[in-house]
Amino acid sequence: MSGMTEPPDRELLSACRAGDPEAFGVFYVRHRQRILAYLARRVRQPEVAADLMAETFAAALVATRDRDAPVASAPLAWLFTIARNTLIDSRRRGRVEAEARKRLGLSPLVLDDQDLERVIEIAEATDILAGLPETLSAEEWEAVRRRVLDEEAYADIAGSLRCSEAVARKRVSRALAQLRTAIGAVHA
Amino acid sequence: MPDFLDRYGAQLHAAQSRSAALGPRRTPRTVARRRAALIALAVLVLAAPALALTRPWDPVLGRPDIDGGTPSTSAAPLVVSVRDSLAVLRREQTEQDRRLAEPLLRALNPRTEGVQLEGVRALRDGYALIPVKRVEIAPNRHIDDAICLSDGASLGCHPAQSVPETGVVMLSTTETQTRIWGVVPDGVARVRFEPEGHAPVETTVEANFFGLSVDALEPARRVPAPPGYPGPSMIPGPPTPVSGVVRWLDEHGRVVGPARQ
DSSP states (O other): OOTTTSOOHHHHHHHHHHTOTTHHHHHHHHHHHHHHHHHHHHHOOHHHHHHHHHHHHHHHHHHHHOTTSOOOSSHHHHHHHHHHHHHHHHHHHTSOOOHHHHHHTOOOOOOOHHHHHHHHHHHHHOOTTTTGGGGSOHHHHHHHIIIIISOOOHHHHHHHHTSOHHHHHHHHHHHHHHHHHHHOOOOO | OOOHHHHHHHHHHHHHHHHHHHOSOOOHHHHHHHHHHHHHHHHHHHHHHHHHHHSOOOOOOSOHHHHSSOOOBOOOOOOHHHHHHOHHHHSOOOHHHHHHHGGGGGGOOTTEEEEOGGGOEEEETTEEEEEEEEEEEETTEEEEEEEEEEOSSOEEEEEGGGHHHHOEEEEEEOSSOEEEEEEOOTTOOEEEEEETTSOOEEEEOBTTEEEEEESOEEOOOEEEOOTTOSSOSEEEOOOEEOOEEEEEEOTTSOEEEOSOO
């Protein structure tokens, strides 16, 4: 399938809500490696990363099927937000949540050594950022990437972007506001 | 054989097919959830003043994924002398304190023990005060009852007992500047920094916090290059903060401290 004929993420989520049984699968295949890589780089435990990825997509499916919630206008950013929230919740509670998977009646993931190696491979090889910054200027994206994904201090961001700390803060804040607008309501 | 990603994809597909068979409709659970949310909101509005003081707070401390552990917490009261000298610690903790300080608590590490969450305050967006019961500052050296400051990237801890006399001063650098920030006791209205060989700079104190920058650094020291480095054996070290003296001024501009640098 060429890039021109692939349905956009938002169409996939709308189709999923309308009852298309294949749509969410396409969305999942398109983004699973990126989400897994993002989580694996954060937790550094392949089995935990896989578990978090599973809960992230389950939560996304639950949210997509919820007719009361709007379909995310920027689905990839929305998916990253779910992944990040799932990660934060798991750190707070000391275990990976499984609420969404329970609601969907999904079984726990069982991983063998080969699977664990695959997680590590994906974490090393995947560009997790591809496609996310479409709604931002290059400068805003650079600032928000460094702050949110790389967790750099504002002083360091300002140093490398050759701007003041206040300007770096403004760029991050403006970019996050734009992403929030694009993301819309997150139900995860 | 499909890998775990494909196996999980098949599970999701099956779940979606089951759910698609029911059709997209608002489920009773959704209605119930919405009703519960409205009730919860009403309770929150009515009880907001009380909740602000009693709602549990369980932030992520440190970087458990990297450090392999997380600092413990403590409900012990703050050292009386430090509480008496810092108004920021005598006011109630607010939701804003929690929201602004939460990301900065990631700078903690397992060498800090007994984080006194009730004493955490946001000093300004990007800076937090964190009292801890014990912190290891070097192998076999620790401080009991410390006041730590974090800007998210760095963490500095000083003995709580000395705060009324010395405050807590943090020094850091950018590529061209020395940054000085910290907390000073009640009654200090301005802080002046007199860098060696440069003009003094001054700033006002707000809620015990001050922060200023000066366009000066010490000449870069040369340090041994890492093993295997193909260039010279000595390379320029990291930027070093410029030396200088800190003065505390009261509202009339009189020097009132610190008792020692």
